[in-house]
Amino acid sequence: MLYRFIHFSSVIFLLSTLAFAQNYNDALRVSNPGLGSNARALGMGNSYIALSDDGSASFFNPAGLGLVKKLEFMGGLDITSFNNSTRFFNQTTESNSSQTKLDNITLTFPVPTVRGSLVFGLAYNTTKDFVGSLEFSGFNNGSNSKIQSLLDTDIPFDLYLTDDNGNTIINGRLNQSGNMLNSGSLNQWTLTGAIEAYKNLFIGANLSIVSGDFTSDFDYYEDDTQNIYQGETAPGYPSTTDFRTFYLKNLLKWDVEGWNAKVGFLYQLPKFARLGLTVQFPKVYKINEDFNVEGRSEFANASVTLDPEKFSDKVKYDITSPYEIASGISVNLKGLIVSAQAAYIDYKEMEFSNGEGISSTYFSDQNKRIKNLMRPVVNYNLGAEYTLPEVGFRIRGGFIVQPSAFKNDPSDFDRKFLTAGIGFLSDGVIGIDIAYAYGWWKDVGDNYDSNVSRTFQDITYHKVMLTTSYRF
Template sequence: MKRLTTLLYFIGLMSLVWPQVGQSQSAFDAIRIVQDEIGFDARALGMGGAFTAVANDYSAIYWNPAGLAGIQQTQFFGELSHRNFNNAATFNQRLTETDQNFTRLRSVGIAFPLPTSRGSFVLSAGYNRVKDFDSNLLFQGFNEKSNGLGFDLEDDSGNSQFYPFDRNVFQEEQVSDEGGLNQWSVGAGMALSPNFNAGITLTYWTGNSDYQLEFFQEDRDNIYNQFPADYNSYRLTQTILADYDAFSVKLGGLMTVVPGVRIGAALGLPTTFRVQEVFSQRDQLAFDDGFVDESDLGSGEFEYKVRTPLHFDGGISFTNQLVLLSGSFRYRDWRQTRFKIPEGALGDPDFESLLEENNIIRRDYRATLAYRLGGELRLRDMNTTLRAGYAVEPSPLKNVSSDRDRTWLTFGAGFDVDRYVRLDVAYLRGSWKQLTEDPFTPGGTLEDIRINKFLIGFTYRF
């Protein structure tokens, strides 16, 4: 009977790819918190998110709180979203495609003007989901390259020796992530002059991420057939449950330059997120004779903080009785993202590693300028508005090709059901590519990602 004395030869390599496990976070973990933050509102997103200089309904609480000052009637708003995430992954020239659907409550809130002797003053409050972690990845194929996997085994005589199980095997990896970030916000907008509005939004962020990875490799060609290293398969399962919370402030301004033309700006101040993680990992090694060894590789909890950089939004819009045209941008310097080290923790190796990740952020990431274009066409005789938009979110990584940028093509429509009720729908199609590689599956995987998103929003004015 064989016995296992050392389970993992490459356990130390795991933190290179899935660094959350074992209390070691990566630069990617910090960047991804607000990367791909898309916002909400079928009307705004149907215009590609080019809403900084429009922002004339409840959703101004997110896009530009100064726009709240233009609301003349109390508004109640609600929205649902449906997201289809499709990932076509190529691993060692083998294509595996998978998709998954996610339906969420996107927003519910209210905005109401208060009586004033001059100008206007509008308050708003609500819940808004502005960021999705929802994603999936599945790939498989035969791999001739070594991943460093191996084990110390004892034969029946008690002799121990290291035996590799690292190459010329079939490999499969499946990764899923579900969750997102939510904003619980209160906002206020005030008309300071006939042509200038100002506003502020205070937000408490909450969120969660349910991350799971399962790696499997199998000796399908029976290459590993010599006792005691007559390996059949190896399986590794990792789970990370993360909770997020933070407090943020956004300031906004909106100016009418000439009738029909407005410029807008909004400043989101740096935000510090607290992240609480619960992690676990298990593995299973099977042999040709049916012997299976299962091990609990550890579990635990870890808490850390990440400060995300400020972002600046700017935009311009033109409107008349027939059309509305708008453009906006968002500037963010990702190099200013930082892991925050608690006082007295500099001697702790878990926190010392975060300082190294901060150096990686400075070195490998860059400032980006995302841009959005959109418009509306009003069909007044039909009480209908048609919308379209285009947006580009550049990759925060340095020295990557343009196909790593997130591009969005959007369409939408609004229907005035009556003088009180408006119904808005939107369709968003996003696409980009990314190259990933980890110690389990050397050689890399090319992911071709497509997102189809549908939103339906309801506004009641009274």
């Protein structure tokens, strides 16, 4: 989800009224699954737990690495496009953002054995991206505004939008607009090992070191387009006559470090089917957060700016994601591979901890809120691949469903993806795979309070992925 803002009436930190307080949105940002980093898998709807017979097994199912018989090098990149059609007070605004990045490099090397297999792999993967955008503009005819919602902070006072007692003449009826641009990604270096523990039974495990970054730049405006507020917003200061504009910028930057581990099992029925099971242990992310606030008020003959040092902050904290338990099956029907899998994630298990510059009481409240608002879900993946005989050309298709983590969300808020892909494997040595994913879902966001300044979003998502491999 792009964002779900919430306003807290009691201020523990100033940031809790500025939309980017540490809350369940931050935990979801790193806990929601990405779309992987292998074009063959993506073309099959990432239904790959029971396949995983190449270097990408380090991401999908480490046990599958035991199926690799030759030294393999794999690399790839992807292009992501995020489009958001936002309805705000009967006005619709389009926005989009995109990014291109290297998404995987893997090296897999089997160790000669008398029987069975022993395989190790080293991989770099982009596990998910944070690309996103939002734009909106519309006239809010209600008696509410962001200015009023911030009266329990010093921001309106410092911008000469209140009297000396903190009261304001501004009572809604403003044109509200904003734009947000998100960017960044999570990446991991993974060491994987797999063995054939018994004939056709493979066991694998990995350990990953995580790094990443996230930036969200949000500009928000309230304009007196109907010239309602002609008097002095700060009585006794004639320069505050004829209010024109209130502007607030929130710039959030993360540096992310962390680690995670996964174990996997795969059983092969020769030339017919495979069964896979994985357990992803909770991922621990260490967040270094830099939050900056800028603000400005404009009048007919003057403007006032905020002191950014007063309202900005740097904090550190940990986010722990839930367990992910997944299982899948793939069946080979004379050149047609059909696969399906399901993954269980209980988002109530997300947790904040180890805050520096943040009170333990605040995080305790947020962890309770997570348990009250979130729910367990089951993600579904379906895929198929058909290989044209004697040519080595492969055609793929798939479908992905990632239900919303929120208890009361309708199915329109579930993330859904249709995928397709093609591939070519030359003599079992050189492989080239291309995949495309189209995703769609709905979202809402509150600029402040609840359902008084709300955006209604129709989101579409496009990803093109290219992967090449060489086995020798």
